[in-house]
Amino acid sequence: MNDSERTKNWYGQVAANYSSDQRKNWYGDVAEAYNKVRPRYPQTLIDRAIAVAQLPPGATILELGCGPGIATVPFARSGFSMVCLEPSQVYQPLTKVYQSQAPSLVAEREDRATQERILQGLTQDIADSGLFRTAVCEHLPCKMTYSIDDYLMLLNTFSPYKMLDPSERDSVFTSLREVLERLGEGVQVCYLSAFHIAEKI
Structure with missing residues (x-):
């Protein structure tokens, strides 16, 4: 798939x-x-x-x-x-x-190449919809360092974590906290910040 x-x-x-x-x-x-x-x-x-x-x-x-x-x-x-x-x-x-x-x-950890393919796929889906003349996507690689508390709070805003049963999510976050605290005080996150622009027919 x-x-x-x-x-x-x-x-x-x-x-x-x-x-x-x-x-x-x-x-x-x-x-x-x-x-x-x-x-x-x-x-x-x-x-x-x-x-x-x-x-x-x-x-x-x-x-x-x-x-x-x-x-x-x-x-x-x-x-x-x-x-x-x-x-x-x-x-x-x-x-x-x-x-x-x-x-x-x-869900799964996505590397930059995967994120770029997903963005391109969304752009193609917009173009293939027949509702728009053009579809453009551009992205910018970004980095941010979070405290462990803020990183876990960030994860709590992502759909795959929201879909977990609350007790399962708490267990995952407890385990993550233990590992992250052993590794240091912060977590660096790399991501693509992107936009899509489409001209309506």
Whole structure:
């Protein structure tokens, strides 16, 4: 099974096992953690997305699934009006923090090559949908060092961990903490920060 098929299979399992209300509120129980430890987008990536999308100054951006405003803030600081929709009620109080920046604010370990293939697969899926003229994806490699507490909090925001039974998840985190504490005080995470832009037909 290739990466794109594995990703589609995972989404299919989630769709089959969780109601639309459960999916809408998927990250709701970890909203504070998500806001605290999820990495922010590098300004270089934000600038590149603006250039590729050919957004004129002051354009209005519709952001679907804005969560706590991780992408909202850098776009708003770049002078864009933001119309942000968030289906999860839990995030709505968090998003109010960003109103000064955006007044209209309403599994397996993957290496870099795998992440790049997944991003390319998503780009191809967008192009193959027949709903868009063009689909562009760009990414930027990033690194971040977390304290052990923040790293475990970060993991708690990822779907594979959220899908675990709570007692199983606690056991995994306890074991991870023991190993990480023996190895040092921090955990370096490497990831790709990416954007997709598609022109609607």
